[in-house]
Amino acid sequence: MSLERTLTVRVERISRQTPEILAFELAHPWGRPLPSYEAGAHIDVHMPGGFSRQYSLARAPLATNAGRYVIGVKRELSSRGGSASMHERVREGDLLPISAPRNTFPLREEATHHLLLAGGIGMTPLLAMAQALAARGAQFTLCVFARSEEHLAFADALRAPSLAPHLRLHLDQGDASQRIDLHSLLAGRAPGTHLYVCGPGGFMQAVREAAAKTDWPEDALHAEYFAAPTDAGATAGLPFTLKLAKRGITVPVAADQTAVDALHEVGIDIPVSCQQGLCGTCVVEGDGEGAEHRDFCLTGSERRHKVALCCSRAKGLELELQL
Numbered sequence: 001m002s003l004e005r006t007l008t009v010r011v012e013r014i015s016r017q018t019p020e021i022l023a024f025e026l027a028h029p030w031g032r033p034l035p036s037y038e039a040g041a042h043i044d045v046h047m048p049g050g051f052s053r054q055y056s057l058a059r060a061p062l063a064t065n066a067g068r069y070v071i072g073v074k075r076e077l078s079s080r081g082g083s084a085s086m087h088e089r090v091r092e093g094d095l096l097p098i099s100a101p102r103n104t105f106p107l108r109e110e111a112t113h114h115l116l117l118a119g120g121i122g123m124t125p126l127l128a129m130a131q132a133l134a135a136r137g138a139q140f141t142l143c144v145f146a147r148s149e150e151h152l153a154f155a156d157a158l159r160a161p162s163l164a165p166h167l168r169l170h171l172d173q174g175d176a177s178q179r180i181d182l183h184s185l186l187a188g189r190a191p192g193t194h195l196y197v198c199g200p201g202g203f204m205q206a207v208r209e210a211a212a213k214t215d216w217p218e219d220a221l222h223a224e225y226f227a228a229p230t231d232a233g234a235t236a237g238l239p240f241t242l243k244l245a246k247r248g249i250t251v252p253v254a255a256d257q258t259a260v261d262a263l264h265e266v267g268i269d270i271p272v273s274c275q276q277g278l279c280g281t282c283v284v285e286g287d288g289e290g291a292e293h294r295d296f297c298l299t300g301s302e303r304r305h306k307v308a309l310c311c312s313r314a315k316g317l318e319l320e321l322q323l
């Protein structure tokens with residue numbers, strides 16, 4: 001397992017956002033600022049019951065935040081217990097261990113316009129990104145898709161004067177005239193526009209299909225998944241060998257083993273978090289062309305020289321890594 005540093009935070013405030021979503025404001029127990037982060041970052045939360053889940057930070061790191069974090073937790077009926085633990089067992093004043101923030105979903109500096117598409121609770125990283133973009137006077141559009149006004153989380157933040165002019169709201173149960181047609185939205189991309197998307201599986205699939213039909217460039221599409229798509233492949237496969245270029249050694253990976261498990265077995269610590277190819281924590285530099293990529297976090301160009309070790313395998317008998 002990862003030896004990453006754990007922080008302890010106090011649950012400062014819990015506020016209901018929708019019938020299914022609670023917002024948790026987390027602060028340093030002694031009032032110090034929590035470590036800084038960039039919009040798009042997430043933390044691991046270690047919660048009662050032994051569960052650990054990743055949550056995006058739902059607020060841009062602005063001076064007014066005083067070093068606190070905000071996360072949104074949707075109670076998932078199908079969850080393995082993580083969201084239920086947060087909703088039922090965590091109270092204001094409790095202490096929670098968390099990881100330091102990591103950002104595998106950053107804003108792209110090269111973009112001249114940012115198109116942010118948020119489905120439901122997927123709004124959390126995109127809300128932070130929108131606030132960060134507004135603060136720097138960047139060009140952006142934030143499209144938020146929700147079932148109804150009642151299911152719209154962080155509504156006050158979305159309607160703040162700094163974001164309101166950039167916001168397009170699509171409510172499934174709202175007036176038909178306000179609904180957003182994904183194909184029309186993505187067609188006619190202006191050069192330099194980057195697309196960021198986060199939401200439930202069906203929403204992600206719909207955006208990806210619309211992007212494919214409108215020839216959206218792969219390298220200008222950035223997605224953050226909550227869970228691996230249901231048709232995702234297994235992590236097992238044929239055995240292969242990891243060639244560690246910097247150490248000058250090889251490490252065998254068994255058919256039923258992941259590359260990261262094989263490395264941990266020989267004492268090489270690679271941080272891991274989601275173990276589903278979603279978060280990017282286990283990504284290392286390597287011969288991406290020689291990898292069978294099974295992640296959901298790397299772009300097409302990143303896959304040429306990076307590999308997510310919790311799920312991806314070698315295409316052939318050997319995979320070289322810069323380790």
Ligand code: FES
Binds near residue numbers: 271275278281308
């Ligand atoms: S641990 Fe999350 S992508 Fe590998």
